[in-house]
Amino acid sequence: MSRIPLRLNVNGTPYDIEVEHRKTLVDALREDCGLTGTHSGCEHGVCGACTIVFDGRPIRSCLMFAHQAADRPIRTVEGLADGERLHVLQTAFMENHALQCGFCTPGFLMLVVGAFESDPEIADDEIVDLLSSNLCRCTGYQNIVKAVRSVAAELRRNASAAGATGLTEVAAGGHSNA
Amino acid sequence: MKPAPFELHRPSTVNEALRLLADLSDDGGLILAGGQSLVPIMALRLAYPPHLIDINEIAGLDRIRTDADHLIIGATARHAYLHKPVVDNPVGRLLSEMSHHIAHYPIRMRGTFCGSLAHADPASEWCLAAATLDAEIVLASVKETRTVAVTEYLAGAMTTAREQDEMLVEVRLPLLAEAAQFGFYEFNRRAGDFALGMCAATFEVIDGTMTNVRIGIGGIEEVPRRLTDAEQVLEGQRPGERLFADAGAAAAACVDPLEDAVTNALYRRDLTAVVVSRALAGAHNATVNMGGGDV
Numbered sequence: 001m002s003r004i005p006l007r008l009n010v011n012g013t014p015y016d017i018e019v020e021h022r023k024t025l026v027d028a029l030r031e032d033c034g035l036t037g038t039h040s041g042c043e044h045g046v047c048g049a050c051t052i053v054f055d056g057r058p059i060r061s062c063l064m065f066a067h068q069a070a071d072r073p074i075r076t077v078e079g080l081a082d083g084e085r086l087h088v089l090q091t092a093f094m095e096n097h098a099l100q101c102g103f104c105t106p107g108f109l110m111l112v113v114g115a116f117e118s119d120p121e122i123a124d125d126e127i128v129d130l131l132s133s134n135l136c137r138c139t140g141y142q143n144i145v146k147a148v149r150s151v152a153a154e155l156r157r158n159a160s161a162a163g164a165t166g167l168t169e170v171a172a173g174g175h176s177n178a
Numbered sequence: 179m180k181p182a183p184f185e186l187h188r189p190s191t192v193n194e195a196l197r198l199l200a201d202l203s204d205d206g207g208l209i210l211a212g213g214q215s216l217v218p219i220m221a222l223r224l225a226y227p228p229h230l231i232d233i234n235e236i237a238g239l240d241r242i243r244t245d246a247d248h249l250i251i252g253a254t255a256r257h258a259y260l261h262k263p264v265v266d267n268p269v270g271r272l273l274s275e276m277s278h279h280i281a282h283y284p285i286r287m288r289g290t291f292c293g294s295l296a297h298a299d300p301a302s303e304w305c306l307a308a309a310t311l312d313a314e315i316v317l318a319s320v321k322e323t324r325t326v327a328v329t330e331y332l333a334g335a336m337t338t339a340r341e342q343d344e345m346l347v348e349v350r351l352p353l354l355a356e357a358a359q360f361g362f363y364e365f366n367r368r369a370g371d372f373a374l375g376m377c378a379a380t381f382e383v384i385d386g387t388m389t390n391v392r393i394g395i396g397g398i399e400e401v402p403r404r405l406t407d408a409e410q411v412l413e414g415q416r417p418g419e420r421l422f423a424d425a426g427a428a429a430a431a432c433v434d435p436l437e438d439a440v441t442n443a444l445y446r447r448d449l450t451a452v453v454v455s456r457a458l459a460g461a462h463n464a465t466v467n468m469g470g471g472d473v
Contacts, residue, residue, distance in 0.1 A: 021186035021230075024217075043179035044218035045285065057258075057287040063217045064288070067186050068232060115283060119261075132369055133282035 011079030028066035037077040048134030051107040058114025077106035096147035120159040182226035214289035257286035301372040301397040310394025361460030373397035375449035377457035426455035
């Protein structure tokens, strides 16, 4: 099958790659961009290991094709730390023992970062519901919930300061009285 | 777990998408919206369309708007757009409540309302909303655009009245009376799973009695639908727990339940009574808690 050129913008860096139309975004990130921080688990949208931030929203990168993401902003776990300085959420995961084997961790980090940026007003009781999106099969969820709660206020502040668009505005932007 | 090869087409207008569909649908070409059901099905090789027509690049197609008496949802409006009420009407609040029961957060960020109607899973929350509210489905092809009532549109499990060269371009949901009360109750074994049974119910209480009663069920039968037998039990009556139980019993008596590997028809029939009476109680209690009602 023919490979078609496209550009992926990942964490602010352009990657000019050539892939088949059928290649999923997670496979293109890992195999063609060499960014193996995003993990591939179930490959059908259930486990959440491949969660990334696309166009400012957390999505499953196994349920999109790479060509659909061409020229649009993509963020992966590689873009969270600032040099040697970890993102506050990464530090919180360390301090709260929110990971053991680490396979699900990149997906959880991007899920939470993307959710707070999409909706900085996300309520405390919605955090548990949010974290039920992804599967962890060794650490258990208690410490992941604890880690996220410990920095929720800071994530909200950072998202608001960065002028997070927020889903409400996305919806309202497309909403008018005809 | 890799999809079979296909060619991806990325039209930038609806007309371009419809022309592609006219050319490619005979060979099995399909529309790709959010892809949260279609892509897993392709990964499992249950579907292997040779062409996908990706409508995500069409500007303005994710618009949600209102006219005098409808909420109109565009083809690529995501589930998550409805997380918060999009219109100051009971319909906006009902959709908001239902939206949180759809799969999980990242799926709701990408999956679309209209895609759910095109897919027509028996356990789709949006097919239930459409059935309960008597939605109109707008289908377009290069030849014509037609509007189909939801009762005609939903033809069976994963089966609709859409022709293969037609694209579902928008869904029109009638708004409810401002005073309408609503309730929604869904049962499944884990949050985010497909519903084993669910009910959306709305009614108004005028001079102490119920009117304009709508009871819709989903996940129970092949197609979500209104249950007029159960609605008739409530019309003109004073709301109350015993009456809601009667409506639940009437609902259970008139359904033709699905069976699957873990639930038999008897179970789903019993569940019908439970979800109907709980959705009705939810509608009633929400108002009671706000200071209305007298029960």
